Amino acid sequence: MKKTLKQTDLKIYQALQGEIKRQKEGLELIASENYVSKAVLEVLGSVFTNKYSEGYPGRRYYGGQEFTDKIEKLAIKRAKKLFQAQYVNVQPLSGAPANMIAYSAVLEPGDKILGMDLSHGGHLTHGHPATLASKIYNFISYKTEENGEINYDKLEKLALKEKPKLMLAGFSSYTRQIKYRRFTQIAKKIKAISMIDIAHIAGLIAGKAVSNPVPYFDIVTTTTHKTLRGPRGGMILAKKRFAQAIDKATFPGFQGGPHMNNIAAKAVAFQEALSPSFRKYTQQILKNAKTLEQELKRKGFKIIFQKTENHMLLVDVYNSKKITGKQAEDTLDKIGITVNKNIIPNDLRSSLDPSGIRLGVPAITTRGMREKEVKKIANWINIALENYKDKEKLNSLKKEVIKLCRKFPLPS
Numbered sequence: 001m002k003k004t005l006k007q008t009d010l011k012i013y014q015a016l017q018g019e020i021k022r023q024k025e026g027l028e029l030i031a032s033e034n035y036v037s038k039a040v041l042e043v044l045g046s047v048f049t050n051k052y053s054e055g056y057p058g059r060r061y062y063g064g065q066e067f068t069d070k071i072e073k074l075a076i077k078r079a080k081k082l083f084q085a086q087y088v089n090v091q092p093l094s095g096a097p098a099n100m101i102a103y104s105a106v107l108e109p110g111d112k113i114l115g116m117d118l119s120h121g122g123h124l125t126h127g128h129p130a131t132l133a134s135k136i137y138n139f140i141s142y143k144t145e146e147n148g149e150i151n152y153d154k155l156e157k158l159a160l161k162e163k164p165k166l167m168l169a170g171f172s173s174y175t176r177q178i179k180y181r182r183f184t185q186i187a188k189k190i191k192a193i194s195m196i197d198i199a200h201i202a203g204l205i206a207g208k209a210v211s212n213p214v215p216y217f218d219i220v221t222t223t224t225h226k227t228l229r230g231p232r233g234g235m236i237l238a239k240k241r242f243a244q245a246i247d248k249a250t251f252p253g254f255q256g257g258p259h260m261n262n263i264a265a266k267a268v269a270f271q272e273a274l275s276p277s278f279r280k281y282t283q284q285i286l287k288n289a290k291t292l293e294q295e296l297k298r299k300g301f302k303i304i305f306q307k308t309e310n311h312m313l314l315v316d317v318y319n320s321k322k323i324t325g326k327q328a329e330d331t332l333d334k335i336g337i338t339v340n341k342n343i344i345p346n347d348l349r350s351s352l353d354p355s356g357i358r359l360g361v362p363a364i365t366t367r368g369m370r371e372k373e374v375k376k377i378a379n380w381i382n383i384a385l386e387n388y389k390d391k392e393k394l395n396s397l398k399k400e401v402i403k404l405c406r407k408f409p410l411p412s
């Protein structure tokens with residue numbers, strides 16, 4: 001007789017039940033998180049996890065690839081359609097590996113990369129000294145201005161002076177749109193490869209809520225689990241001329257066997273993202289983020305980069321509400337609202353207890369919440385952060401949060 005997880009491993013079963021309850025009864029405002037559909041979950045937990053498939057469809061190193069070839073080809077076909085890409089590789093295990101693979105496909109150790117500074121919205125893998133990438137490549141960084149924008153004239157000057165071999169756009173906490181044409185024109189001028197990491201906004205691009213950088217850039221990397229609402233994973237899109245180099249850099253260059261359960265789940269998520277309802281979803285994300293921005297501004301919060309043009313907000317809680325980023329994260333945890341503390345540009349505090357928090361609406365939008373609910377949530381955030389020592393107030397807010405969550409079940 002088949003045994004259930006509960007019978008074979010009670011501890012893990014209990015942790016799983018706890019996580020299910022936490023996700024059901026809490027408001028997920030971490031900008032990089034989302035809820036996948038039941039169909040994505042089904043295939044993620046399927047027998048595709050048993051299969052080794054080094055190589056690419058039609059040219060694998062192990063036998064038994066009848067069905068794995070099918071799913072990988074479908075995932076590629078759907079991703080190409082979603083993003084109008086000439087070439088796609090769906091094997092990268094996640095976003096950080098995708099970036100490492102992309103760098104290694106076109107650069108030699110010691111080559112120069114111009115990327116966005118972490119505290120100004122960039123990602124760790126865009127040049128932070130703590131990463132392996134920064135030990136291999138020579139990173140220099142650009143920053144944003146007081147008005148929250150990238151100064152492209154300054155960027156051009158820096159690029160002309162430094163002559164990087166690769167110019168990298170993209171971010172993990174920047175809330176404004178990037179001028180793709182201008183950015184890639186600068187890269188062309190200095191004969192650099194242009195690359196953009198769209199991990200955060202891939203879903204918004206797929207849903208056409210923001211414009212598509214794929215036609216402009218040589219190489220595009222992404223995760224598949226944020227706004228795109230797929231399984232945790234990575235992907236690289238590029239111009240055809242980079243296909244061979246990226247395939248080789250992925251396998252055998254950087255990875256071994258791709259995770260075929262994950263690739264199957266990516267294919268399912270891409271199909272979902274091609275639907276008209278996904279377009280509506282991404283439009284609603286923009287509306288919800290704008291509502292959150294306006295409500296928080298009205299309540300005296302300082303919004304970094306001045307405004308949002310995507311799914312997230314970076315909020316300076318320290319200088320507007322005299323509460324640190326970590327205190328804010330902990331306080332909101334107590335009422336069932338999950339956010340992450342986040343460094344802000346020129347932050348005087350440490351990254352373990354910075355001045356800011358990052359908020360995102362993709363997950364609550366997946367649950368069907370709209371402007372009305374976002375207004376409520378903004379109000380609760382304000383009350384909680386202004387009264388973070390008041391246990392009774394926090395307890396009653398937690399009850400409100402649970403009540404709201406019960407009205408908006410997770411996807412089925």
Ligand code: DSN
Binds near residue numbers: 031032
């Ligand atoms: N952890 C992801 C994020 O939250 O943006 C990026 O690595």
